[in-house]
Amino acid sequence: MGFPKNFLWGGATAANQCEGGFNLDGRGLANVDLCPAGKDRNAVITGEMKMFEFDENHFYPAKNGIDFYHHYKEDIKLFAEMGFKVYRMSIAWSRIFPNGDEEAPNEKGLVFYENIFKECRKYNIEPLVTITHFDCPMYLIKKYGGWRNRKLIDFYKNLCRVIFTRYKEIVKYWITFNEINMILHAPFMGAGICFEEGENREKVKYQAAHNELVASAEAVKIAREINLENKVGCMFAAGSTYPYSCNPQDVWKALKTDRESYFFIDVQVFGKYPNYALKEMGRNNCLPEIFPEDLEILKNYTVDFTAFSYYNSRCAAADPKQSETAEGNLFVSAKNPYLSYSEWGWPIDPMGLRITLNEIYDRYRMPMFIVENGLGAVDIPDENGFIQDDYRINYLREHIKAMKDAVELDGVELMGYTAWGPIDLISAGSGQMKKRYGFIYVDLDDEGKGTLKRKKKKSFDWYKQVISSNGENLD
Ligand code: P53
Numbered sequence: 001m002g003f004p005k006n007f008l009w010g011g012a013t014a015a016n017q018c019e020g021g022f023n024l025d026g027r028g029l030a031n032v033d034l035c036p037a038g039k040d041r042n043a044v045i046t047g048e049m050k051m052f053e054f055d056e057n058h059f060y061p062a063k064n065g066i067d068f069y070h071h072y073k074e075d076i077k078l079f080a081e082m083g084f085k086v087y088r089m090s091i092a093w094s095r096i097f098p099n100g101d102e103e104a105p106n107e108k109g110l111v112f113y114e115n116i117f118k119e120c121r122k123y124n125i126e127p128l129v130t131i132t133h134f135d136c137p138m139y140l141i142k143k144y145g146g147w148r149n150r151k152l153i154d155f156y157k158n159l160c161r162v163i164f165t166r167y168k169e170i171v172k173y174w175i176t177f178n179e180i181n182m183i184l185h186a187p188f189m190g191a192g193i194c195f196e197e198g199e200n201r202e203k204v205k206y207q208a209a210h211n212e213l214v215a216s217a218e219a220v221k222i223a224r225e226i227n228l229e230n231k232v233g234c235m236f237a238a239g240s241t242y243p244y245s246c247n248p249q250d251v252w253k254a255l256k257t258d259r260e261s262y263f264f265i266d267v268q269v270f271g272k273y274p275n276y277a278l279k280e281m282g283r284n285n286c287l288p289e290i291f292p293e294d295l296e297i298l299k300n301y302t303v304d305f306t307a308f309s310y311y312n313s314r315c316a317a318a319d320p321k322q323s324e325t326a327e328g329n330l331f332v333s334a335k336n337p338y339l340s341y342s343e344w345g346w347p348i349d350p351m352g353l354r355i356t357l358n359e360i361y362d363r364y365r366m367p368m369f370i371v372e373n374g375l376g377a378v379d380i381p382d383e384n385g386f387i388q389d390d391y392r393i394n395y396l397r398e399h400i401k402a403m404k405d406a407v408e409l410d411g412v413e414l415m416g417y418t419a420w421g422p423i424d425l426i427s428a429g430s431g432q433m434k435k436r437y438g439f440i441y442v443d444l445d446d447e448g449k450g451t452l453k454r455k456k457k458k459s460f461d462w463y464k465q466v467i468s469s470n471g472e473n474l475d
Contacts, residue, residue, distance in 0.1 A: 008416025028098025146192025
């Protein structure tokens with residue numbers, strides 16, 4: 001009973017939130033570099049405010065991140081000390097192809113990731129690589145408009161071919177796009193889309209979605225051609241939507257809200273567009289341009305597993321006046337009165353993870369991977385400089401228990417669990433450093449000041465024991 005013997009425990013990061021070194025060794029600029037911290041961040045990541053160059057009035061936290069670029073050996077060593085079986089990380093596209101449309105890759109970028117993978121292998125840590133975690137080279141955005149343009153499919157294919165070939169011997173788990181449904185909620189951060197005055201925004205978003213879905217299927221094809229051992233997954237921001245009440249109108253609203261996310265995964269797992277989406281896009285005049293060969297590719301190259309992030313459940317009310325709105329997240333949600341909330345206003349709902357796991361498994365009947373879960377919180381060191389993050393331990397314990405119930409009692413197939421941000425890193429939503437998720441503290445503040453020194457928190461030893469007991473000892 002309990003978790004399978006080969007269950008993959010670990011942690012997850014994204015290049016743009018930890019690497020820094022934004023202009024080192026030939027790396028080109030990317031959309032993620034240009035998302036400032038502070039009040040304009042939301043307007044930039046949603047594509048409302050154009051930010052194609054750095055300006056002096058803003059602070060750009062991704063430029064230096066937590067300087068993983070120079071600390072990766074030390075950081076991976078700490079992951080190994082916690083007993084990680086897997087490390088989920090992402091490749092910065094513009095390190096490999098600085099502009100995105102070159103023929104030949106940047107060797108220094110390739111070497112950087114090769115060294116990381118070798119470091120992982122040294123400790124028997126399996127790398128799980130997100131091919132794009134929100135990043136898109138700025139050049140592709142300026143010249144082609146980002147993912148709204150189907151030319152991006154070819155550039156992405158080129159990237160895939162290069163990395164699948166180069167890392168053939170050391171990487172076999174891949175995720176094509178991080179939180180692919182984020183296109184709808186943060187189009188600039190998620191897909192390099194900046195809107196023009198007066199255009200049909202829904203159409204642009206669904207065209208970008210289609211282009212990414214085709215690119216994802218192409219990646220599966222290339223991965224199989226290069227190595228049959230490759231396992232390629234899709235990934236979305238999950239969290240089931242509850243109806244605010246048993247009023248059928250609320251139930252219908254909740255179902256429709258979930259479909260906005262499942263839409264992507266329905267295509268990646270079933271290999272075709274679901275009817276509800278075709279109807280809805282048709283009615284709203286936002287059907288993307290779909291080529292006949294796209295349908296073939298989508299049909300023939302579906303994913304090997306479904307991966308998702310889970311931070312919280314959502315809640316939908318047909319009449320928005322009926323309830324308060326929960327804050328702090330890019331997903332608009334009614335406020336669920338049965339739940340408690342984090343310092344950033346995100347609901348805390350461990351049972352929701354069991355519900356979500358069951359729902360996804362019922363829908364797709366495919367192995368799943370929880371690739372992000374965790375609590376963003378302010379950490380204050382005690383008088384000895386130690387961080388007693390019991391709030392984080394409690395959050396994770398309850399979620400791991402819920403995941404265990406889903407595996408043990410409900411029989412869902414789960415490959416692994418990677419906690420988000422095992423080392424503190426820049427928040428994607430807010431650009432803050434003080435929203436911390438880590439087992440490892442990084443001395444750095446919201447203005448980019450600090451020694452960058454790494455320090456274990458209380459949760460470090462706790463997670464180590466969770467892993468060594470294969471999820472049995474959660475105390
Ligand atoms: P942060 C919300 C907003 C932005 C990205 O989020 C998000 C979400 C959650 O649904 O998705 C993931 O840093 C994302 C990570 C991110 C993590 O959530 O705003 O894949 O890059 O850091 C947590 O607290």
